[in-house]
Amino acid sequence: MKRRKFIQNTGLSLGMIALAYNKSFADILTQQKYQFKLLRNNVGIFTEQGGTIAWLSNSAGMVVVDSQFQNPAMNLIAELKKASEKPLQYLINTHHHGDHTGGNIAFKGFAEKIVGHVNCLENHQKTAAAQKSEDKQLFADTVFKDQWKAKVGAEQIQANYLGAAHTNGDIIVHFENANIAHMGDLVFNRRYPFIDKNAGANIQSWTEVLEKAIAKYDNDTLFIFGHSLDPEKVTGNKEDLKAMQNYLEKLLLFVKAEIKAGKTKEEILKAERIPGAEEYQGQGIERSLTAALQELTK
Ligand SMILES: [Zn+2]
Known part of the structure; x- marks a missing residue:
């Protein structure tokens, strides 16, 4: 039961991974x-x-x-x-x-x-x-x-x-x-x-x-x-x-326009992408927005 649940949860078992890469369990566990x-x-x-x-x-x-x-x-x-x-x-x-x-x-x-x-x-x-x-x-x-x-x-x-x-x-x-x-x-x-x-x-x-x-x-x-x-x-x-x-550049432009439009800090921090730089992704956009706000309102 437990093993079955593990396989369901991970999608792949170590055995399946080992087969896919033609490697033993031991190899995978000690892999660099x-x-x-x-x-x-x-x-x-x-x-x-x-x-x-x-x-x-x-x-x-x-x-x-x-x-x-x-x-x-x-x-x-x-x-x-x-x-x-x-x-x-x-x-x-x-x-x-x-x-x-x-x-x-x-x-x-x-x-x-x-x-x-x-x-x-x-x-x-x-x-x-x-x-x-x-x-x-x-x-x-x-x-x-x-x-x-x-x-x-x-x-x-x-x-x-x-x-x-x-x-x-x-x-x-x-x-x-x-x-x-x-x-x-x-x-x-x-x-x-x-x-x-x-x-x-x-x-x-x-x-x-x-x-x-x-x-x-x-x-x-x-x-x-x-x-x-x-x-x-x-x-x-x-x-x-x-x-x-x-x-x-787009980060500064975006935050500047938001400030000009009368948005509050909370509203500005809700942004999920920077317009014109959408290829930038991942965690932590709020760190960029906070820093830009700090720079533009000092
Ligand atoms: Zn660093």
Whole structure:
């Protein structure tokens, strides 16, 4: 009875799943939950839980961009160590949020330098102090305001700060030879973004930051996104940057028109889609609407 009910509830039993994929139960239960994947020119991505991680592993060393949380970070480190015995020169944080820096601590004694924007460090320290979680953090020891560069073997890395956006400390990390740019949370691919007003986010400025990025990189640049509605689409091209920019512009236009029409906050927060940016979906549209209201009524 119980088993029958389970099958009814899930639709598929493990046995059926195993048959469909020609795998044993044991295989399925021990299957890796994460993805460690090469993109091109020694640069790849790692996904498990939290913001997408980028990694470089070449004959001179290794670099990691963002660290998710402690457990996924340990899985990533195990994969990197399997592939290379070279030192990890840089762990770079695109911004301070816990799903991008929570795994920093796993790099203690492994990463030679932790790099981030000055505001990323400040936000990270402030948030950790508020949560009394300083002992679980590893903070950036190498900070910059506008630009930071480094060379690891044949790969040239350039990180740029283009202005306030998702927070006031988001950077873009470009692997120049591979022509791969990690956008951090500057792009939520077709998914309602988090707009962290408490950490200096600015929607108008975010659209301008994306405009600069669209001008700065070329049509061959492969972009990595912090988050995506479709988990298979954490990488993309300039069209995805334009879609994100369009979403933010349409969000501001929509909320501005609603305020002008005399709508209350409660009425505005009921919206389920942003007109002109309907491809943006998922959970949390109210976070966008609240942030836009805050920005437009301050
Ligand atoms: Zn974030």
